[in-house]
Every structure is written in structure tokens, then in C-alpha cells.
Amino acid sequence: MTTTQGPVARRLPMSEDVELVEDYVIDRTTVACNAGVSGTEAHRIAAALQTAVGYLAMSLVHSLLDHEDARGPEADLLAGRIVADWNELVDIADHWRGQPGFPDDRAQRIPDGSLRDDPEFMALVREHTPSVDTDLDGLVTPETE
Numbered sequence: 001m002t003t004t005q006g007p008v009a010r011r012l013p014m015s016e017d018v019e020l021v022e023d024y025v026i027d028r029t030t031v032a033c034n035a036g037v038s039g040t041e042a043h044r045i046a047a048a049l050q051t052a053v054g055y056l057a058m059s060l061v062h063s064l065l066d067h068e069d070a071r072g073p074e075a076d077l078l079a080g081r082i083v084a085d086w087n088e089l090v091d092i093a094d095h096w097r098g099q100p101g102f103p104d105d106r107a108q109r110i111p112d113g114s115l116r117d118d119p120e121f122m123a124l125v126r127e128h129t130p131s132v133d134t135d136l137d138g139l140v141t142p143e144t145e
Contacts, residue, residue: 011110012079013086015061021093021107022057026050028096053092060085073127083110 032046060082067078087109096102 012064012067012082013060013110015064017103017106018057018060018064018086018089020103021089022053024096024102024107025053025093029053049092053089056085056089056092060089083112086110087112 029046029050033043033050037043063078063082063085067075067082070078090107090109093102093107097104097107
């Protein structure tokens, strides 16, 4: 994990962490896909999970690459998104925690409570995305009226 500076100073996962967790989940769900008969509910569930994890991991890796070049408020907002996305990936993979080969040491949630409790970060969110609010997981969602 790498460290970012600014109002959202925290540890961010590295691309290798994302790929390690993604590969583990894809390997496990491939076993389920191969064991099931195509068209069955179990096969569809495993395939859907593979798709979701693949998209989430791809988005995370792109965000991490973008974060390397980002500066100032953009870097802080991107770090918040990375933390939220990483935690979602870890939550999905957590169903295999403790199983042989699971990367327990690398698949760790990053505390995200400080995002919504950090007034400087929240001011950045409001300044750069005035039509949004944040939910309890630190994800940016449209304001409700």
C-alpha cells in the first residue's frame, strides 16, 4: 500500500494488491462456473460475480494510475473514491477470508470513516461537486430532495 498526502492522507492499495484480490476471487468463481451447468442459477451467479469484480478491479487500477498524476483537490477526491472502491472489493473477497491461498495480509479494509468526518475533505467534495452529497460509505451520491 502507498501513502497519499493532503486532507485525505491515508494508505492506498497498490495495483498489485487489487490484482491479487481480483485473481483470487476470479479463480474461486471459475471453479464454480466450471462445476455448474451453463444456464443454471449457480453458474449465472458465479459469472455475474466475475464480471462485477473484474469491472471494479479495472476501475480501481485506472483510478490508482490517475492518482499518480493528480494534484491538490483532484488527488484527494480520487483518493476517497479509491478507498471506497477498494473497500467494496475487499468486502466481496472477504467471504473467502481464512481459506487457503487467500491474501489475508493484503486484503484489508482501509478505514473510511474519516472521509465523512474530515471537514477539509468534505469541503473539497462540496466545492468540486456542488450537486452531490456523500453517503455513509464515503461514496458520492446525488443529493435527495
